[in-house]
Amino acid sequence: MERVPILKIGDTLLVSIQIDMEDQVALQLQEDLAERIVATGCGGVIIDISALDIVDSFVGRTLATIASVSRVLDAETLVVGMRPAVAITLVELGLSLPGIRTALNVELGMEMLARDHGDSEPDDTAMQDGDDAAVSAP
């Protein structure tokens, strides 16, 4: 099975999606990412989708799930590199990726994450005692 590699750069995990997001690949990526966030303590996740011609509802939902899981683990998710045509199609399909922050490219995304972290501490209470924290994805 194909696996999407996760690259660590400073305090950020970078994922470049290039292959078709079938069910198994998407699930594996979610698991791998969650594990890497916990293992590395990274505060940011950047998902580059510049290689994708199409973002359908499944991919959209996958991205939303990743963002929610990351948030619970105290990491911020940014989707970067969306092609103009993809953005247009998404909106035409009624998928506006609610709850997902975007940036134009990886570099701007990393700046955005750095600014967020430099500005202020995120105000949600740390999820250290996360075992019984019943967190519902938005």
Place this chain on the structure above:
Amino acid sequence: MERVPILKIGDTLLVSIQIDMEDQVALQLQEDLAERIVATGCGGVIIDISALDIVDSFVGRTLATIASVSRVLDAETLVVGMRPAVAITLVELGLSLPGIRTALNVELGMEMLARDHGDSEPDDTAMQDGDDAAVSAP
């Protein structure tokens, strides 16, 4: 046709190879990379191959060509993320990727490039000096 996306991070271009390197894909990547190096003036290229199970002679040659083209354009190429099994197979096949510098992962690779640029102007002949290139995968 598939295209491998090229991500710019600071003074470095990052390429994560995840799909099979068929002839057209490899050629396209070489062209795209050369164009991006010229367009951005980046001094470093990092190629992540952590997703590859196999590096055969064609991929090895492609990497070598990319490194040579980059060098001519005054950019340094690093191959990172090689799996241990890939390294073993490469050596068993008699392919030791001459002229290609390696690092264990993207983060170490970026540090290495930053150090090189901070230290001095890299001169082409430094390439084959064993010491510098000694950080290859185990």
